[in-house]
Amino acid sequence: MGSAMCGKKIQNEAELPTPSSRLITPIPPENPEPILFFDKKSEHEMLTLVEISIKCSGLITENRFQLLNPVVHVLVEENGEFVKRADTETLFKTLNPVFSTKVKFVYSLGLASKLKFEVYDYQVKSKTKEHIGSCIFSLHEISVKTSLVSKELYHNGKKVGYFGLIAKELNMLYDTITMQWEFIPDSLQGYCILRLARDDLDSSFIIFQTEARETPYKWEEFTISVNRLCKGDEIKDITVEVVRLEGFEEVIFTNRFNLQTLKSSNGYICESTSYPGKLGLSKFNYVQKPSFLQYIHSGYEISTIYAIDFSCSQGHDSKLENNQYMKTLTEIQSALQYYTLDPLFLVFGIGGLFTNMNKVSNFFAITGNIFQPGVLNVNMALDYYRSTSLNVIPANVPRHSELIRNIYKQIKFEIKEAHRYYMLTILCGEDTIDPSELKTALECLIEYPVTIIFIGILTESRSYDNLQQLALEISSSARREFVIFAPYNEYMKSLNDLSKHLLNYCLTHNFPLKIRPPGPRSVRSNTVSNKILVERIKIRNSYYLKCKQEFTEHLFKIGLSKEKVEEITQKGVPYFFEDSDISSPLDLPPFRSKTMVVKSKPSNFSCASCKKVVARFAKSPCGCENVCNACVGNYKCLQCGS
Template sequence: MFALEKPAGQPATGRSGGFPNMASVGDFNVLSSSIPATKVELSVSCRNLLDRDTFSKSDPICVLYTQAIGNKEWREFGRTEVIDNTLNPDFVRKFIMDYFFEERENLRFDFYDVDSKSPNLSKHDFLGQMFCTLGEIVGSQGSRLEKSIVGIPGKKCGTVIVTAEELGCCRDSVLMQFCANKLDKKDFFGKSDPFLVFHRSNEDGSFTICHKTEVIKNTLNPVWQAFKISVRALCNGDYDRTIKVEVYDWDRDGSHDFIGEFTTSYRELSRGQSQFNVYEVSTVTLLSFLIETEVSFLDYIKGGTQINFTVAIDFTASNGNPSQPTSLHYMNPYQLNAYGMALKAVGEIIQDYDSDKMFPALGFGARLPPDGRVSHEFALNGNPQNPYCHGIDGVMEAYYRSLKSVQLYGPTNFAPVINHVARYAASVKDGSQYFVLLIITDGVISDMAQTKESIVNASRLPMSIIIVGVGPAEFDAMEELDGDVVRISSRGKFAERDIVQFVPFRDYIDRSGNHVLSMARLAKDVLAEIPEQFLSYMRVRGIKPSPAPPPYTPPIHVLQTQI
């Protein structure tokens, strides 16, 4: 129906070279593959469209456009059918889109009154357009967004209603177990040490690795442990997409010997196809195939869970005098500084999931007027009783005002702002709210022990922490806070969950000077872990999503023509 944009796949690994990075086959992380969080189906309805026909009503069509990351060019994604003679169309044809929480996916809906069978839109009357993001639709109550149609000066163009529905196949996981018989003997002094490697095919014919089993030592008849994999990771929700399974003999030096391979599909596996020939008499057998449907991040959002965003900005003296161009806080009239770029990159995505768009904005490491006391937890708007700013633009304004009124000082303490957000998170444990704290800093942390303790305590609460390092400093100590390698601990207690993501902003700066692309790259990386951190809290606490509001059911209009 529509030409979907799919993430480009990685080229298949050649057999001759083996897997150079596979000295340990247990280190593969499915979450690092570039696959969408899920797919959503968009339904479009309009009310009170402009009437462009003289003797009847308009014959409307909706055309959806998308923007690539860092590119302002709009590309047509797809079209609905045409509905004759109505100003209140409820289009039957849907738009199916990949959804990423961590990306700002800009959308434009254009509406036309169709006057002929020509597919050329310039031949038809323009009825207006609506701009939004996919996150804005998903984050609206009931995943239903209603906005005014604009684009024709002096005219009321009506309203558009866009509803998002998560496709069920993307919420499924499958539990599979395989064994093999009579595999080829590859080891000189033993049998073989076999393992399986699963790949999903991409639209360009290449393959992307999506799972590795464990190695079974010294056997030609291995039985591998059952493993669970999401359907979207296995086949991107396409039941007929080719799945390639390779069998290797593990070698310590990483030059694993190829034994054989077979291809199948999710549909074939689910129908009970159980035995596959891989080499001469060698076979691989599917022992079990069990489908499990899991609750998703979008289930909670649709049920009304709010994502509360707080920002904390480093006002220590090591940033440099804000009036000097060398300062990381320098207010260039022509472009955002690094603090502003990090704030907008993350905030503009998260704000779609907060209905009131009111965000607490804090600073730390400055001397405050009038007495010059040092604070590590002050409101950027100057109001400690109400530190909320309206929207990300309001946070930016408060940040710029603070630069003119406070004195940069020190040291760099994180614990006070972490504890500030934790106090609020501790009061909401029913799953109705989740808190994300963004800390933007230029320097090495001064209160490491206190910060570790605060993070360990916060790991039991509904919150995540993003730390963005700006400037040229060495941030080695920060990696310790990001518990991806070693789970953070304090006083012998380990964090219940990994809730911290640290990145240095310099790694995301586009060399061509494209700041939009820099910000998009940053947001993609720092926000990618939030849905899983969110779900890990809900699972540990046994919190189920609230029921979604009843679906919107527009009156039925007859489908008549297509373009």
């Protein structure tokens, strides 16, 4: 039967049993409290640190009645491999360990690495470690929640227990303190300064120093960030010194305090038995400014929208590992999927010539139905992308303004959801040919919660002068930054700008942190069986459902029967039509018979012109099929000579 504790799943901290391992002194970790992903070149005070607590529940071994001596190794993803960078203390005789060792890591929105946690059983006699199980977490999966995040532990395909993490943001990057100190000595001391110092590891360094002043010793008020003062640790001791400057520096008064003491006291005054005089605060003001993660924890969501440029064939490789467009989309969405409960993200196309409609569109849905542009996951997006590649020809004329105008209409319609921030990522193959119209369209979005990122996919072979210049002009003239141009090799860094834009927008508009009832924040799922799927789809696509209703009403006005209208709206149209485009039933284009998804499978078709492997050939004007869509317009057929 086994132990009753073996199958108990982690629920919350209050329900976890007190481990018996506390009765035996734990073995300390080999590498105590490292900071993962820390770059020594970075300014420490400007980094966001997240601290995670580790616990397990219901650990299982081959002998179900055996207690374990668990220890956890923390591995970091580096160049596609996991490397051990930290570990916890070793506990004894427990199946439900709660480790006291905290693991800290540097957080940024543009960091896409993962952490792997391996649980081992320490063998006392042989002093070796036997592997129990492991699990992998994304940094973003951990950081977006303040409640427990748990996963099942597996070993050789078998479930061996549960693993849980609780994350806490340490640094308060934007909180500030305004202080003014006053020193009352027993006797005159000449010129003196006041100095604050903080201990870090084995050294101490000065974090602030006032001006020199003669009696009365009431130095000018100053403002310092909480992050610089104590790294966000309110119980961390800070040393305060009064230093006399008479030929040499002499400490005439010193004491220690922490931020928690200053916040709880009304007029802090300290005395010392070793030094004469009194030192106190004549002014203390704590100003709290929310951080990016605090807004996320409070319920703000990031809704992602993507636009893929089909105006040129370069980069649209049929193999995902070589396809720069889908690689970029996959990596960005893999990080941002945790920042919303919405199961859908929208994917559009620009610069595509639809062969069956003889029209160039700069705003169409890769799903084939503009009224349902959302996809559930990157695999589905890839299938729709392959299908779209077979139905459009590069138009070589990308007009980004049409895309921006339609996204503006969507955001304006959905602006009532004040806790949502949008990110539009445009994967550009060619530079825009309508910079003035694009600038006008972008300026309409200045006051809306959106960041627009133009990514130059083909930066190495093409120039994007118009887009780069436009991004600079918008940033310098607009009241806030919200437009970015990023080359292909730096697109993940642009996500750090996204977090700054969201924070700046929320602070500027004085958005409160508490916008929804407190409670555990669910992490979105990529599975179709997500229980919130139906409800969220109705909310997310409300704008496009409105457009569908308007299109349906127009079809009735031009005289189509109810059966024909239902057939067209059920099949869907890839892009929006203006009323003037369809003034009679004869103007209706030949719609696709259905929204087609091409499943991933090997292809043996090699283009006779460019030699690329493609999913299928395009039909040439002569009727032959031996070249791809990109080559069909300028290829002389070798079969019939036309």
